[in-house]
Amino acid sequence: MELDTFTDLLDYPMYLVTAEAADERAGCLVGFASQCSIHPPRYTVWLSKANHTYRVARHASHLGVxxxxxxxxxxxELFGSETGDSVDKFARVAWEPGHGGTPVLGxxxxWFVGRVLDRFEGGDHVGFLLEPVAESPQVPGRPRLLRFTDVKSLTPGHPA
Structure with a gap:
């Protein structure tokens, strides 16, 4: 059974997730993520097992969202259509090391940086349960966020 009838109606925000482990940085565009607890605050991001970022994140203590x-x-486009297997994405953007060395994009x-509390299988993606430990300054106004329909035409760096 497919979920296309249901998921075709969704237009969720897109996230850019970054990781650092053993002096290797990675980042990718992610559509599957959500707050999953209020007290204590928790967030879960899902990374494709085919993705370079997943391979780095498996060993990371923190992730940037x-x-x-x-x-x-x-x-x-850079983080969604290029793969870290062949491109140093961070050479093309302004970033600083955040908590735990996690790349924070200028x-x-x-953004927030979360300490990885747990990892769990979810099919072709792995969920990373995060405890927020640092976040960006407050954003003035309410900017229009990048959404799935804005990027659905991108060709992924790795097949899903």
Missing amino acids: HLLRRDDRSLA EACA
């Missing part, structure tokens, strides 16, 4: 503005398409609308 970034929101992009709707007009950040070039950043979405162009992101908002």
